[in-house]
Amino acid sequence: MKYQPSLPSHNDNVSQEHPLKDFLSILSRLAVLALLGFFLLGLLVDTVVDHMDAATEASLTRIIAAKAPELPGTPAHGDARQARLQALADSLRACAGITGPATVRLTESTIPNAVVVPGGNIYVFSALLDHVQSENGLAFVLAHELAHLSHRDHLRSLGRGIVLYGLAALISGDTSALASVLAPVRQLGDATYSRSRESAADARALQVLACRYGHAGGATEFFEALDDGKGDVIPGSHYFASHPAMQARIAALRAAIAQGGLKTGAVRPFTGFKPGSP
Amino acid sequence: MESLFPLLFWAVLLVLGFVFGQLNEKRHYRSIREREQAWLHLPATASRYRLLPGQVARSELVGGSVVVSVDYFKRAAAGLRSVVGGPVKSYESLLDRAKREAVLRLKESCPGAHEIVNLRLETASLSKNARGAIGAVEVFAFATAIYLADQVDAATKPA
Numbered sequence: 001m002k003y004q005p006s007l008p009s010h011n012d013n014v015s016q017e018h019p020l021k022d023f024l025s026i027l028s029r030l031a032v033l034a035l036l037g038f039f040l041l042g043l044l045v046d047t048v049v050d051h052m053d054a055a056t057e058a059s060l061t062r063i064i065a066a067k068a069p070e071l072p073g074t075p076a077h078g079d080a081r082q083a084r085l086q087a088l089a090d091s092l093r094a095c096a097g098i099t100g101p102a103t104v105r106l107t108e109s110t111i112p113n114a115v116v117v118p119g120g121n122i123y124v125f126s127a128l129l130d131h132v133q134s135e136n137g138l139a140f141v142l143a144h145e146l147a148h149l150s151h152r153d154h155l156r157s158l159g160r161g162i163v164l165y166g167l168a169a170l171i172s173g174d175t176s177a178l179a180s181v182l183a184p185v186r187q188l189g190d191a192t193y194s195r196s197r198e199s200a201a202d203a204r205a206l207q208v209l210a211c212r213y214g215h216a217g218g219a220t221e222f223f224e225a226l227d228d229g230k231g232d233v234i235p236g237s238h239y240f241a242s243h244p245a246m247q248a249r250i251a252a253l254r255a256a257i258a259q260g261g262l263k264t265g266a267v268r269p270f271t272g273f274k275p276g277s278p
Numbered sequence: 279m280e281s282l283f284p285l286l287f288w289a290v291l292l293v294l295g296f297v298f299g300q301l302n303e304k305r306h307y308r309s310i311r312e313r314e315q316a317w318l319h320l321p322a323t324a325s326r327y328r329l330l331p332g333q334v335a336r337s338e339l340v341g342g343s344v345v346v347s348v349d350y351f352k353r354a355a356a357g358l359r360s361v362v363g364g365p366v367k368s369y370e371s372l373l374d375r376a377k378r379e380a381v382l383r384l385k386e387s388c389p390g391a392h393e394i395v396n397l398r399l400e401t402a403s404l405s406k407n408a409r410g411a412i413g414a415v416e417v418f419a420f421a422t423a424i425y426l427a428d429q430v431d432a433a434t435k436p437a
Contacts, residue, residue, distance in 0.1 A: 030358065
């Protein structure tokens with residue numbers, strides 16, 4: 001038999017379909033599954049938090065409160081501003097329906113912000129005091145954090161942190177490509193959820209403010225001070241933001257004030273916070 | 279907002295990997311097809327029996343090896359595949375190219391030979407799944423090159 005060299009006409013060892021097709025089909029299926037999974041687990045955490053009785057919440061708060069970190073830049077004990085903040089927060093307690101502890105901790109920082117962490121601890125960053133003009137404006141920010149407390153948002157975020165992040169780490173390990181693919185999906189889900197909780201806290205804070213002062217004046221003061229008039233830096237990036245945009249928050253508050261028929265009376269002057277003031 | 283950056287970073291790497299990976303692959307396949315056509319006159323078999331008649335002048339061990347790396351896109355596609363299972367299509371063309379290139383390099387190492395017998399292929403993963411390592415594979419082809427005594431082109435000679 002004579003050897004007749006020739007090349008095969010067709011290569012069956014390599015798939016001929018477009019490489020993107022396989023990639024996109026798996027990616028979309030996994031992303032949908034992940035979103036669904038995170039959503040259902042989030043609902044589970046919400047259900048547990050909503051059905052938690054007061055005693056359990058109180059004991060959880062006690063356990064975590066003891067571990068509250070002392071942030072750098074905490075002023076000396078007995079700082080007049082801290083005492084004034086605590087008094088203001090205490091004056092809102094009845095209106096906010098807070099029964100557990102709500103400890104205000106002032107922290108020197110150039111970031112105008114306030115956060116609530118599990119254990120009833122509200123951290124107020126000192127730059128916040130420069131961005132509000134009246135007691136009412138400051139009270140709204142504190143009421144917003146108290147609303148997070150009464151909504152048990154700190155427990156929700158703690159529960160989600162443990163369940164979702166733990167699960168994501170468990171599924172993906174830290175070596176597989178899955179982690180990098182799922183991370184944005186998780187952030188997207190978390191951010192959407194977080195924005196809805198922030199809006200709920202804003203709405204509740206408005207009620208607390210109206211209850212405490214008899215009117216809703218000063219509610220938008222802090223957001224107006226922070227609003228730089230710009231929209232998204234990158235189009236669409238607000239989907240990943242944990243908080244609604246300042247303009248959206250201001251608009252939502254004004255709409256709620258109009259809808260609820262709330263009055264906006266005169267705001268109280270801001271006393272006891274500036275260095276040297278009585 | 280900051281959380282968007284890892285996603286953008288990932289997408290940029292993916293697009294870069296896809297564009298350059300596909301360009302590279304097309305260029306490589308073009309070169310492989312041309313050279314395979316050019317080396318068609320040199321038969322290579324896995325058999326230990328010779329294909330061509332004639333007196334053997336000498337024989338020698340020849341080899342050709344190639345190391346190819348995955349691009350970011352292929353790696354991501356394979357990572358996704360590893361979750362759901364099934365054929366890792368993105369790696370198929372990679373290994374196909376590596377095997378054919380190794381055989382071509384083997385042939386190019388013995389231009390005067392008349393026949394290749396005992397052709398074997400070995401593959402080795404360079405990273406062994408180590409974290410952060412470059413995902414690359416080595417394919418090594420080795421065989422026996424036969425040189426005939428009569429120095430005529432045996433492939434054209436009737437059997």
